[in-house]
Amino acid sequence: MTTVATIVVAVTAGALLWTLAEYLLHRFAMHCLKGKGIMSREHLEHHVHSSWHFSRTHLMSWAGMLAVGFGLWMPLAWWATGPAIGLAVAVGWALGYFFYELQHALAHLRGPSGGYGTWLRRHHFHHHFGHPMANHGVTLPVWDRVFGTYERPERVRVPRRLALPWMVDDDGELRPEYAEDYELVGRATDSERLAGLDRARAFASVAPAD
Ligand SMILES: [Zn+2]
Ligand SMILES: [Zn+2]
Structure with a gap:
């Protein structure tokens, strides 16, 4: 018999399954492929500028991840345990994915x-x-701990030219409330040479230069 508790467990399992995918896709399909394939290329471009803006590729990934949840995990779990749990696992996967996005x-x-x-x-x-x-995990540290890639920095050194808009005031200086967690390094200039270097380092999965 399917109880509410079983449904909750199945939704949670689906969401946890997503967090494992979040880790594995980010580490292997995005960074280890060094720009081969659209997923890796788009992600490493994200590293070049460290900015986020909506683009059509988001619609593609949303559709792709929903297809995996409802086209793969749902029938698998359905076949193994029944329709209610199959649907719950797919819903958990989708919730985990959109929470991450x-x-x-x-x-x-x-x-x-x-x-x-x-x-x-x-x-x-x-x-x-x-x-x-x-x-590599964004929403949870658990898989980085399992696979030995978890790091907890004292303070994050942020190249000034790549500082996130919320970190800095109108003069481009770090807001005092973030001084414990971040420091700005290097100059704000964004020369052509530096832009080329940022791209090369992002595609090699190396941190940007100061
Ligand atoms: Zn990344
Ligand atoms: Zn990011």
Whole structure:
């Protein structure tokens, strides 16, 4: 018999399955492929500028991830356990995925508003600016801990030209409330040579130069 508790467990399992995919896709399909294929290329472009803006490729990934949830995990779990659990696993997968998309966009666009947001930003911006082969999970640290890629920096050193808009005031200086977690390094200039270097380093999964 399917109870509410079983449904809750199935939704949670679907969401956890997503977080494993979030880790594996980010590490292997995006960084290890060094720009081969659209998923890797788009992600490493994201590292070049460290900015987030909506594009058509988001619609493609949303459709792709929904197709995996409802076209693969749902029939598999349905076949193994029945329709209600099959549907619940797919819903959990989709919820986990959209939670990740939302949190990642917000991390780039807005400052933190609580403990989780503060942790997520430090964790993710260490991935961007400190060590792109660490902290592949965005929403949870669990898989980085399991696979030995978890790093917790003292303070994240952010190249001034790549500073997130919410980090800095009108003069381009770090807002004092973020001084414990971040420091700005290097000059704000964005020369052609530096832009080329940023691209080369992002595609090699190496942190940007100061
Ligand atoms: Zn990012
Ligand atoms: Zn990355």
